[in-house]
Amino acid sequence: MPRVALRGAMSAYEALVARVRRMTALRDAAEVLAWDQQVMMPTGGVEARAAQLAALSATMHEILVSPEFGRLLAEAEREERDEARRAVLRELRFFYDRETKVPGELVEAMSNAASRGYEAWVEAKAKSDYKAFRPHLERLLELKRKYASLVDPNVAPYEALFQDYEPWIPLADARRNLTELRAGLKPLVEKARARGAQRPAVLAGSWPAEKQEVVSKRVAELIGYDFTRGRLDRSPHPFSAGGAHDARITTRYYDHDPVPSILGTVHEAGHAMYMQGLPKEHMGTPLGDARDLVVHESQSRLWENHVGRSLPFWERVLPMLREAFDGAPRASAEEVWRAVNHVEPSFIRVDADELTYHMHIALRFELEEAMVAGKLSLDELPHRWNETMQRDLGITPPDDARGCLQDMHWSSGSFGYFPTYSLGSMLSAQLMDAYPGDPNDYPSLLQWLRDNVHRHGKRYKTGELIERATGSALTPHAFLRYANEKYARVWAA
Amino acid sequence: MPRVALRGAMSAYEALVARVRRMTALRDAAEVLAWDQQVMMPTGGVEARAAQLAALSATMHEILVSPEFGRLLAEAEREERDEARRAVLRELRFFYDRETKVPGELVEAMSNAASRGYEAWVEAKAKSDYKAFRPHLERLLELKRKYASLVDPNVAPYEALFQDYEPWIPLADARRNLTELRAGLKPLVEKARARGAQRPAVLAGSWPAEKQEVVSKRVAELIGYDFTRGRLDRSPHPFSAGGAHDARITTRYYDHDPVPSILGTVHEAGHAMYMQGLPKEHMGTPLGDARDLVVHESQSRLWENHVGRSLPFWERVLPMLREAFDGAPRASAEEVWRAVNHVEPSFIRVDADELTYHMHIALRFELEEAMVAGKLSLDELPHRWNETMQRDLGITPPDDARGCLQDMHWSSGSFGYFPTYSLGSMLSAQLMDAYPGDPNDYPSLLQWLRDNVHRHGKRYKTGELIERATGSALTPHAFLRYANEKYARVWAA
Numbered sequence: 011m012p013r014v015a016l017r018g019a020m021s022a023y024e025a026l027v028a029r030v031r032r033m034t035a036l037r038d039a040a041e042v043l044a045w046d047q048q049v050m051m052p053t054g055g056v057e058a059r060a061a062q063l064a065a066l067s068a069t070m071h072e073i074l075v076s077p078e079f080g081r082l083l084a085e086a087e088r089e090e091r092d093e094a095r096r097a098v099l100r101e102l103r104f105f106y107d108r109e110t111k112v113p114g115e116l117v118e119a120m121s122n123a124a125s126r127g128y129e130a131w132v133e134a135k136a137k138s139d140y141k142a143f144r145p146h147l148e149r150l151l152e153l154k155r156k157y158a159s160l161v162d163p164n165v166a167p168y169e170a171l172f173q174d175y176e177p178w179i180p181l182a183d184a185r186r187n188l189t190e191l192r193a194g195l196k197p198l199v200e201k202a203r204a205r206g207a208q209r210p211a212v213l214a215g216s217w218p219a220e221k222q223e224v225v226s227k228r229v230a231e232l233i234g235y236d237f238t239r240g241r242l243d244r245s246p247h248p249f250s251a252g253g254a255h256d257a258r259i260t261t262r263y264y265d266h267d268p269v270p271s272i273l274g275t276v277h278e279a280g281h282a283m284y285m286q287g288l289p290k291e292h293m294g295t296p297l298g299d300a301r302d303l304v305v306h307e308s309q310s311r312l313w314e315n316h317v318g319r320s321l322p323f324w325e326r327v328l329p330m331l332r333e334a335f336d337g338a339p340r341a342s343a344e345e346v347w348r349a350v351n352h353v354e355p356s357f358i359r360v361d362a363d364e365l366t367y368h369m370h371i372a373l374r375f376e377l378e379e380a381m382v383a384g385k386l387s388l389d390e391l392p393h394r395w396n397e398t399m400q401r402d403l404g405i406t407p408p409d410d411a412r413g414c415l416q417d418m419h420w421s422s423g424s425f426g427y428f429p430t431y432s433l434g435s436m437l438s439a440q441l442m443d444a445y446p447g448d449p450n451d452y453p454s455l456l457q458w459l460r461d462n463v464h465r466h467g468k469r470y471k472t473g474e475l476i477e478r479a480t481g482s483a484l485t486p487h488a489f490l491r492y493a494n495e496k497y498a499r500v501w502a503a
Numbered sequence: 504m505p506r507v508a509l510r511g512a513m514s515a516y517e518a519l520v521a522r523v524r525r526m527t528a529l530r531d532a533a534e535v536l537a538w539d540q541q542v543m544m545p546t547g548g549v550e551a552r553a554a555q556l557a558a559l560s561a562t563m564h565e566i567l568v569s570p571e572f573g574r575l576l577a578e579a580e581r582e583e584r585d586e587a588r589r590a591v592l593r594e595l596r597f598f599y600d601r602e603t604k605v606p607g608e609l610v611e612a613m614s615n616a617a618s619r620g621y622e623a624w625v626e627a628k629a630k631s632d633y634k635a636f637r638p639h640l641e642r643l644l645e646l647k648r649k650y651a652s653l654v655d656p657n658v659a660p661y662e663a664l665f666q667d668y669e670p671w672i673p674l675a676d677a678r679r680n681l682t683e684l685r686a687g688l689k690p691l692v693e694k695a696r697a698r699g700a701q702r703p704a705v706l707a708g709s710w711p712a713e714k715q716e717v718v719s720k721r722v723a724e725l726i727g728y729d730f731t732r733g734r735l736d737r738s739p740h741p742f743s744a745g746g747a748h749d750a751r752i753t754t755r756y757y758d759h760d761p762v763p764s765i766l767g768t769v770h771e772a773g774h775a776m777y778m779q780g781l782p783k784e785h786m787g788t789p790l791g792d793a794r795d796l797v798v799h800e801s802q803s804r805l806w807e808n809h810v811g812r813s814l815p816f817w818e819r820v821l822p823m824l825r826e827a828f829d830g831a832p833r834a835s836a837e838e839v840w841r842a843v844n845h846v847e848p849s850f851i852r853v854d855a856d857e858l859t860y861h862m863h864i865a866l867r868f869e870l871e872e873a874m875v876a877g878k879l880s881l882d883e884l885p886h887r888w889n890e891t892m893q894r895d896l897g898i899t900p901p902d903d904a905r906g907c908l909q910d911m912h913w914s915s916g917s918f919g920y921f922p923t924y925s926l927g928s929m930l931s932a933q934l935m936d937a938y939p940g941d942p943n944d945y946p947s948l949l950q951w952l953r954d955n956v957h958r959h960g961k962r963y964k965t966g967e968l969i970e971r972a973t974g975s976a977l978t979p980h981a982f983l984r985y986a987n988e989k990y991a992r993v994w995a996a
Binding site: 031032035036038039040042043046050051052053054055056057058059061062064065066068069236237238239240241253254255256258290293294 | 525536552558730731732733734751786
């Protein structure tokens with residue numbers, strides 16, 4: 011048995027995990043390089059960095075598609091009975107099957123189409139020229155349909171794509187939840203429109219970035235972000251990156267308003283605190299990795315919305331702002347809190363409030379599912395976008411730049427990503443309901459999340475993780491109850 | 504011929520170079536990660552970073568030792584006649600033979616001994632406790648002798664180690680040059696000692712780091728460092744890292760003196776401008792890589808010493824300092840220039856002036872060669888160090904921390920590295936002699952270095968590169984002439 015001899019005394023599982031650890035270390039290296047590219051790299055570095063990332067990704071792919079990897083995986087699946095090990099194998103099997111079912115040429119074609127699509131989108135958005143972007147969208151849809159038919163021929167193509175972002179929530183469940191969420195939020199959004207209030211101008215002024223940065227760092231520390239295992243920098247698009255040992259965040263600063271950098275920091279710190287809470291002893295295997303996008307987003311949104319948009323939070327952050335900005339703002343914590351929670355239909359998803367946000371997601375979900383299924387002609391997309399927005403939010407975008415061209419997701423073929431944002435919000439509310447302690451005791455809240463979510467990594471499928479943590483399946487009820495109660499208070503005279 | 508079929512229409516050379524490019528991209532990725540570790544990484548990231556770097560280095564090693572790599576290399580050597588390709592193959596052969604002759608266990612043993620040696624050295628140096636470090640030094644020497652006997656059994660072990668840093672300069676030539684340099688500098692050092700002058704205190708004051716940083720950036724730009732392909736950050740030990748597309752530098756700031764950060768920046772920018780001048784079209788092969796340590800050091804020292812310690816340089820930098828520091832320093836450019844060029848024997852190599860520096864190197868070269876040859880007992884080392892320093896510089900270190908424990912090189916087994924510093928200085932002076940233009944016209948000087956050194960990468964062996972650029976073999980004469988002329992001026996009343 012030369013194969014056994016080669017791996018010495020290691021079981022198939024151990025030999026497999028050695029390969030997985032190597033692959034994960036290379037993936038983590040690529041993530042540091044991607045962070046550096048966004049935050050530190052000089053403009054001239056693009057070409058060399060692309061070569062580095064391509065070398066890493068080719069190497070990871072080769073580890074996975076080597077015949078030995080498949081054999082070890084199958085052998086370990088036959089041998090292992092331990093529950094944790096079987097969880098590792100379940101996750102590896104999912105990933106392995108996806109990666110090995112897609113021929114290299116299709117991967118390359120998707121990657122090229124995504125690069126070209128992104129570039130075309132940047133230009134098309136700047137000129138609000140949907141026609142220029144349309145052929146790229148068509149090509150991306152075509153390739154992604156092909157991809158979907160290969161990775162999971164047993165489900166509709168859109169479901170196969172959704173699984174890339176959320177492998178363990180059936181699309182039917184997601185759809186039912188999203189539909190219920192939209193219906194439940196409709197009356198609240200109507201109410202906000204009927205009130206017709208303007209956002210209070212309590213934060214007007216000039217807010218230099220350097221001072222905002224000081225406040226952002228204090229706020230991140232306040233909620234429990236560990237700077238010995240992370241750092242806060244600036245980037246045009248805020249993001250988080252890394253793992254348990256080193257989970258970094260970025261934010262951006264607007265001179266006219268200090269709130270976006272604070273809530274952006276809290277959001278990204280939410281993601282990063284999840285990573286910081288992953289079990290270090292499992293570094294390099296799925297047990298040491300974050301569950302997928304829905305759970306990740308539940309963490310960022312829990313801290314951003316349930317904590318960062320609460321009155322007690324602003325009672326604590328206001329003195330920090332005043333210390334940094336010579337006494338400004340003069341408004342009371344309650345006034346700032348009301349401003350932060352202002353609800354008003356608007357065109358741009360990323361600027362939307364906590365309620366209308368989900369109308370933006372519902373719209374994208376509806377349209378992208380129809381596009382992937384070939385039920386929505388691309389000629390019709392801008393019109394359908396505007397029509398749906400008028401139906402759900404009562405406003406019509408003045409141009410496609412503020413309509414169907416606003417998000418970058420589709421430009422690189424990310425169909426099926428949007429729903430995870432709203433599903434994450436639902437889960438935040440469920441987790442807050444399940445948490446038995448004082449919501450304003452951040453160390454206690456963080457510890458509860460560590461115990462009930464973070465420390466499990468990918469040990470449980472998403473549904474099981476949610477049931478274990480909250481006592482029920484994923485549902486929009488907690489979020490709707492939270493929203494109704496909260497806005498009754500916000501809107502009380 | 505299944506092998507040919509596998510690589511399709513590619514020649515052996517092309518198939519080989521594809522592997523080399525992959526390997527180089529992974530090495531470049533590792534260099535970015537190492538930069539990040541020094542400059543950006545939070546303290547908690549150490550363990551994960553070690554896993555990432557280990558995965559990269561294992562992957563690079565596997566590419567090299569695969570049987571296919573050796574076969575392609577041999578086949579390409581038989582097939583290729585093109586001069587540039589033969590240069591690539593020469594460099595690959597050297598590297599390949601070294602890497603494949605050393606068994607993995609020895610590599611691991613050296614790596615472990617280096618890590619432990621470094622840690623022990625940090626502690627031993629802090630306590631000035633040579634005895635605690637001695638067993639580590641012994642172990643490192645033993646392993647390195649074994650290594651030397653494997654990589655090149657035809658030369659003395661010290662020469663085999665020297666080749667790791669400078670493969671194409673025979674040790675006999677290096678020794679002759681270093682001996683002549685020491686002899687030639689002796690009278691100048693004596694003269695400096697006889698003058699007995701103190702360093703003029705023209706730069707006394709407080710120099711906040713933020714303002715020094717502004718000046719350092721302007722100075723780097725002044726000499727031609729390209730910030731679109733680099734950046735300047737802070738680190739405890741200044742270094743440079745990267746390649747043609749992205750060559751970064753670091754420096755450190757002392758509150759009591761603005762000169763070290765300026766000259767440190769100029770030194771590291773000299774290294775980085777070499778990288779920025781490498782031919783981009785050869786990225787990923789030896790033709791796109793810097794020649795070895797002597798040529799690299801010639802670039803940093805040319806800019807640091809021949810430019811950065813010249814009077815016209817300070818005439819240009821002084822206004823920058825004054826602009827940043829509200830008019831300080833008040834001293835004239837000539838006074839600052841004299842202070843910057845103060846010569847005085849001292850214990851610490853890295854703080855030494857341009858002349859006594861080479862006495863420090865000569866001492867290390869003499870002792871390390873004897874240690875590797877087993878002709879200097881480790882019990883004798885501290886004593887011999889002090890004796891030699893007394894002989895060459897007329898001073899005796901008060902303790903081993905300021906004596907044989909001061910440098911980190913030996914603590915990780917880097918025997919044979921030190922000579923490249925002095926050889927680099929010699930080459931700087933030769934290059935300045937050969938350069939036909941105005942030494943104070945930095946763009947012209949940089950362009951000449953680009954044309955005569957940078958653009959060649961590793962195309963020529965070190966000796967041939969030097970002959971082509973300067974018209975002669977490596978020699979200390981240019982440096983000695985420069986030193987005599989310069990210090991005659993510096994020391995003129």
